Amino acid sequence: MNRRLTLAARMGLAIILLNIFAALAGPAVAPYGETDIVADVWQSPSAEHWLGTDNLGRDMLSRLLYGAQNTVLLALLITAISFLVGTMLGLTAAVVGGWVDQALGRGIDVVMAFPTLILSLVVLTITGSSIPALVAVVALLDSTRVFRLSRAVARDIAVMDYVEAARLRGERIWWVMRHEVLPNALPPLVAEFGLRFCFASLFISSLSFLGLGLQPPQADWGGMVRDNANAISFGLLVPLFPALALALLTVGVNLVVDWLMKRSQPR
Amino acid sequence: MLWSLIGQRVFWGCVTLFVVSVLIFLGTEILPGDVAQSILGQEATPEAVAALRHDLGLDVPPLQRYLDWVGGLLRGDLGLSLASRKPVAELVGARLGNTFFLAGTAALVAIPLSLALGLLAALHQDRMLDRGLSVSSLIAISAPEFLIGYILVYLLSVHAGIFPALSRLTQRMDLLEQLRTIALPCLTLTAVVAAHTLRMTRASIIPVLAQPYIETALLKGVSRARIVVVHAFPNALAPIISVVMLTLAYLVVGVVVVEVVFSYPGMGKLMVDGVAKRDIPLVQACGLLFASVYILLNLLADVLAVLANPRLRHPK
Numbered sequence: 021m022n023r024r025l026t027l028a029a030r031m032g033l034a035i036i037l038l039n040i041f042a043a044l045a046g047p048a049v050a051p052y053g054e055t056d057i058v059a060d061v062w063q064s065p066s067a068e069h070w071l072g073t074d075n076l077g078r079d080m081l082s083r084l085l086y087g088a089q090n091t092v093l094l095a096l097l098i099t100a101i102s103f104l105v106g107t108m109l110g111l112t113a114a115v116v117g118g119w120v121d122q123a124l125g126r127g128i129d130v131v132m133a134f135p136t137l138i139l140s141l142v143v144l145t146i147t148g149s150s151i152p153a154l155v156a157v158v159a160l161l162d163s164t165r166v167f168r169l170s171r172a173v174a175r176d177i178a179v180m181d182y183v184e185a186a187r188l189r190g191e192r193i194w195w196v197m198r199h200e201v202l203p204n205a206l207p208p209l210v211a212e213f214g215l216r217f218c219f220a221s222l223f224i225s226s227l228s229f230l231g232l233g234l235q236p237p238q239a240d241w242g243g244m245v246r247d248n249a250n251a252i253s254f255g256l257l258v259p260l261f262p263a264l265a266l267a268l269l270t271v272g273v274n275l276v277v278d279w280l281m282k283r284s285q286p287r
Numbered sequence: 288m289l290w291s292l293i294g295q296r297v298f299w300g301c302v303t304l305f306v307v308s309v310l311i312f313l314g315t316e317i318l319p320g321d322v323a324q325s326i327l328g329q330e331a332t333p334e335a336v337a338a339l340r341h342d343l344g345l346d347v348p349p350l351q352r353y354l355d356w357v358g359g360l361l362r363g364d365l366g367l368s369l370a371s372r373k374p375v376a377e378l379v380g381a382r383l384g385n386t387f388f389l390a391g392t393a394a395l396v397a398i399p400l401s402l403a404l405g406l407l408a409a410l411h412q413d414r415m416l417d418r419g420l421s422v423s424s425l426i427a428i429s430a431p432e433f434l435i436g437y438i439l440v441y442l443l444s445v446h447a448g449i450f451p452a453l454s455r456l457t458q459r460m461d462l463l464e465q466l467r468t469i470a471l472p473c474l475t476l477t478a479v480v481a482a483h484t485l486r487m488t489r490a491s492i493i494p495v496l497a498q499p500y501i502e503t504a505l506l507k508g509v510s511r512a513r514i515v516v517v518h519a520f521p522n523a524l525a526p527i528i529s530v531v532m533l534t535l536a537y538l539v540v541g542v543v544v545v546e547v548v549f550s551y552p553g554m555g556k557l558m559v560d561g562v563a564k565r566d567i568p569l570v571q572a573c574g575l576l577f578a579s580v581y582i583l584l585n586l587l588a589d590v591l592a593v594l595a596n597p598r599l600r601h602p603k
Contacts, residue, residue, distance in 0.1 A: 126299075129299065129303075130299070130302055130303045130306055131306075133300075133303040133307075133581075133582050133585050134303075134307060134310075134578065135536075135539075135540045135577060135578055135581045137540050137543060138540060138543075138558075138574050138577045138578050138581070139307075139310070139311075139574070139578070141543075141558060141559070141562050141570060141574060142310075142311050142314055142570055142571065142574040143314060144562055145561065145562045145565050145566070145567055145570040145571075146314045146315055146322055146567065147325075148325055148326075148565065218429070222431050225431055226431060226432070226433070226544050229431070229433050229544065229547075230543075230544065230547055230559050230562075231559075231563055232559070232562055232563070242431070242433075245433055245434075245437070249437070249548075252437050252440055252441055252445065252452075253440075253444075253445060253452055254445075255441070255445050255446070257441070259437055260434065260437060260438065260441070263430070263431055263433060263434035263437065264434065266430075266431055266434070267426070267429050267430040267431065267434055270428075270429035270430075271425065271426060271429040274425055274428075274429055
């Protein structure tokens with residue numbers, strides 16, 4: 021087993037750290053404010069404005085940094101909730117088994133067949149553009165995939181001798197889940213966390229791109245693409261910068277996930 | 288045994304469809320707040336709110352409203368759009384064909400292409416070709432649809448001027464002109480979908496190629512082409528069929544964003560515009576249509592997989 025980081029994994033890690041830095045320290049290091057109009061519309065990149073300016077003359081780099089905060093943190097929130105719900109239910113189903121497992125499995129199968137985007141659009145029509153509603157819907161639909169994985173992994177672990185031993189010692193079911201099952205199920209779950217995070221950030225950016233996510237003038241990557249989309253017909257690349265930032269983030273996470281999965285595979 | 292298994296899948300498909308339809312139509316009940324009030328704003332007169340509540344059928348008990356709606360649906364009556372006051376069925380009817388045209392063309396290009404590339408990648412496992420395909424498909428998956436769309440617009444429309452940047456399809460165009468109009472959204476969808484399909488195809492063929500009987504055939508001196516087509520392919524068929532079906536299901540939903548990028552007059556654009564105007568009857572109808580096609584394709588993937596792989600007929 022090779023525990024050293026490969027070149028690809030290092031690159032992925034660097035991209036993730038860069039994004040975390042931008043999300044946490046973005047407002048502090050941004051050269052201009054989130055909504056400050058600082059120059060003419062759609063200026064090309066220059067010394068004052070490294071990535072040029074947007075459709076209202078706001079500094080693109082600054083908005084990209086502010087946008088990192090909204091996009092990355094919102095996606096993290098969604099993923100965290102979906103993992104909390106998904107692993108709880110998954111481990112419960114695997115450890116308790118019997119009819120609880122059956123009922124949960126059936127219910128989740130039904131929910132998994134929902135197209136997430138379509139259901140989110142319906143919810144947003146009813147609630148109006150609402151971030152809490154959006155987070156709840158995406159997190160709940162996403163938690164079904166986490167449930168599947170954590171249940172499958174935990175079932176393999178639940179039949180191990182050390183779990184049996186813990187049960188025979190008379191440990192409570194919660195104790196068994198926390199101390200015996202969860203630590204051993206962690207590597208695949210961490211990899212899945214990365215993939216789910218990618219899905220969530222692409223998803224909320226797509227909704228913002230459709231004009232249904234975060235509302236202006238707040239900066240977020242999908243919305244920035246939408247605001248500047250017309251520039252492309254003048255041969256300007258402005259709308260591509262936030263989209264590229266998003267693609268870079270998901271590539272970075274994928275590289276690390278690939279490495280994690282290869283590492284945890286017994287050879 | 289076989290039929291009862293298929294019957295089971297179909298039954299669960301129907302249950303899913305039922306749950307989705309209930310969620311879509313009773314979302315106005317389940318979600319907090321009064322929809323009519325929130326659409327019209329706080330300053331609206333009580334009369335206006337009451338009128339909108341009536342238009343939305345909110346003054347009728349939920350169960351009866353749901354039954355009325357399902358009844359109307361079966362007769363082809365989807366209610367009136369709030370924004371345009373036209374029958375929803377008319378609005379949807381005008382767009383449905385366009386969406387199927389775009390998604391269908393993309394499927395015709397993407398599926399054969401990605402199956403062939405996935406097979407090639409599996410045969411050249413861990414060599415240059417495989418690595419190249421794996422990196423480029425990873426990039427295509429990681430990129431949001433609108434990035435791929437706008438890059439294509441930048442290259443093929445703004446610079447090369449080959450295809451139009453906006454896909455304003457009309458019925459008066461002949462087929463060739465229509466195909467030219469949808470070229471860019473079609474290419475965008477192909478890129479996204481082919482990347483997924485290629486990866487899944489590769490992943491489902493590689494374990495088959497690692498089986499001992501393939502090695503036996505190889506040692507017997509059977510040609511590579513024959514091994515792939517006669518020995519490996521039938522055993523990889525079940526996963527490949529589900530890959531194709533899932534690709535189609537993915538296309539149905541992926542089409543929404545792409546239609547907006549290219550202002551394509553399809554269902555996806557119609558639905559997104561409806562969400563922005565909070566046109567509840569229109570969005571509900573579009574949502575149910577999209578969801579039904581999606582669920583149907585998923586169901587078909589399950590059933591075909593059972594038919595193609597006898598081992599699935601006897602679950603342990």
